[in-house]
Amino acid sequence: MLMDLHCHTDASFDSRMTVERIADRARARGLDAIAITDHNTFAVARDLPTEPQDGLYFIRGIEIGTERGDVLGLFIEQAVTTRDFCRAVDEIHEQGGLAILAHPFKWTRQVAADSLRRVDGIEVYNARGQGFSRWNANALARRLWEMRPELIPTAGSDAHLYSEIGRGRIECPASDESGDLKALLQARNNPRIHRQDSSLLTETRSQFTKLTKRPGAKQLLRFGLHLARTGVWTLRGPGKIGPDVLPPAIEEAS
Numbered sequence: 001m002l003m004d005l006h007c008h009t010d011a012s013f014d015s016r017m018t019v020e021r022i023a024d025r026a027r028a029r030g031l032d033a034i035a036i037t038d039h040n041t042f043a044v045a046r047d048l049p050t051e052p053q054d055g056l057y058f059i060r061g062i063e064i065g066t067e068r069g070d071v072l073g074l075f076i077e078q079a080v081t082t083r084d085f086c087r088a089v090d091e092i093h094e095q096g097g098l099a100i101l102a103h104p105f106k107w108t109r110q111v112a113a114d115s116l117r118r119v120d121g122i123e124v125y126n127a128r129g130q131g132f133s134r135w136n137a138n139a140l141a142r143r144l145w146e147m148r149p150e151l152i153p154t155a156g157s158d159a160h161l162y163s164e165i166g167r168g169r170i171e172c173p174a175s176d177e178s179g180d181l182k183a184l185l186q187a188r189n190n191p192r193i194h195r196q197d198s199s200l201l202t203e204t205r206s207q208f209t210k211l212t213k214r215p216g217a218k219q220l221l222r223f224g225l226h227l228a229r230t231g232v233w234t235l236r237g238p239g240k241i242g243p244d245v246l247p248p249a250i251e252e253a254s
């Protein structure tokens with residue numbers, strides 16, 4: 001079962017993709033499932049079919065921007081209304097969903113042990129997590145998961161453009177045809193991560209989409225800030241795994 005667990009439709013402020021074309025592209029790329037995870041909205045994911053469509057499953061999801069960075073809610077039933085990290089994770093769990101730390105170290109410098117205790121999984125590969133500005137974000141996310149192997153590893157393209165769909169994907173061997181994708185991820189039965197890094201320009205292109213969807217001085221300023229932030233991030237270099245996250249053995253070795 002090949003899954004891309006992070007994708008944005010036109011319900012997100014920085015994407016113009018429709019579900020129909022996303023589905024076409026996902027099938028063409030050989031995906032069996034794709035998660036729709038719009039920024040802070042469940043407007044499109046809510047109406048996704050629960051049965052596979054021409055062999056493609058949809059996973060209803062959301063990406064919540066919180067004070068501790070972005071959190072993916074997968075297999076949810078309704079919108080998550082809060083922007084508070086702890087409450088968002090609780091809301092996802094109350095719906096029976098999985099809470100995943102989205103691209104840790106991409107825009108956040110540290111991950112606290114408390115965050116790891118609360119979530120179900122870590123996005124160990126995000127196709128937009130590479131590029132010279134955040135050159136080690138995926139490596140750090142991977143290392144974080146190796147310290148907490150009891151958590152579920154996930155992977156996604158974080159696609160905002162059709163060309164990105166399927167660039168980050170996880171392959172989970174399915175032992176039955178039940179289509180219980182949540183159980184499949186939770187089983188952590190030798191999942192394989194497929195990587196295909198997106199160029200840094202893709203991020204700038206979706207920032208530009210934001211500008212064209214909501215034109216005005218405010219968005220123009222934000223676009224400028226994005227370019228400045230990317231530059232600063234490039235100069236700052238790698239983030240860190242918080243000292244409270246390191247298990248004793250690794251702490252002693254460093």
Ligand SMILES: [Zn+2]
Nearest residue numbers: 006008063158
């Ligand atoms: Zn995203």
